[in-house]
Amino acid sequence: MAYIFDEMHVFELIFYNAMGKHNEFGKEGERIAADFLIENGYQIQYQNFRYLNSEIDIIAQKEDILAIVEVRARSNDIIIPIADTITKKKIKLLVQGANHYVTEKKLDVEVRFDVITILKNKYHFKIEHLESAFYHF
DSSP states (O other), X not given: OOOOOOHHHHHXXXXXXXXXXXXXXXXXXXXXXXXXXXXXXXXXXXXXXXXXXXXXXXEEEETTEEEEEEEXXXXXXXXXXXXXXXXXXXXXXXXXXXXXXXXXXXXXXXXXXEEEEEEEOSSOEEEEEETTOXXXX
């Protein structure tokens, strides 16, 4: 049996396959970041916390600091540094989600917004943890 696809169908198959791999790598990056945080003395409180339109990749605590962590994983950062891909809108959503989480849990902690970047090449990962990567005011 032969299949005939128009150009749009072929594009959709390629696009969805690429997006699937991208999402898998993103989830792998979040796992690597969580392991990295644990190895550095953090306790993971929540992963993929959602509130309205916001999603926080990792909420981790170390002593009295609650780290709201955005994870960015890429296979290259030639065009733009990974950390620079976080938009003002994303920051606003992270703050919204963090405020809800802290209020819901009735926490009395210092909240810090961090970014963990993961750059993957063929053989290893380069991890960078940017503490206090941005301020929400």
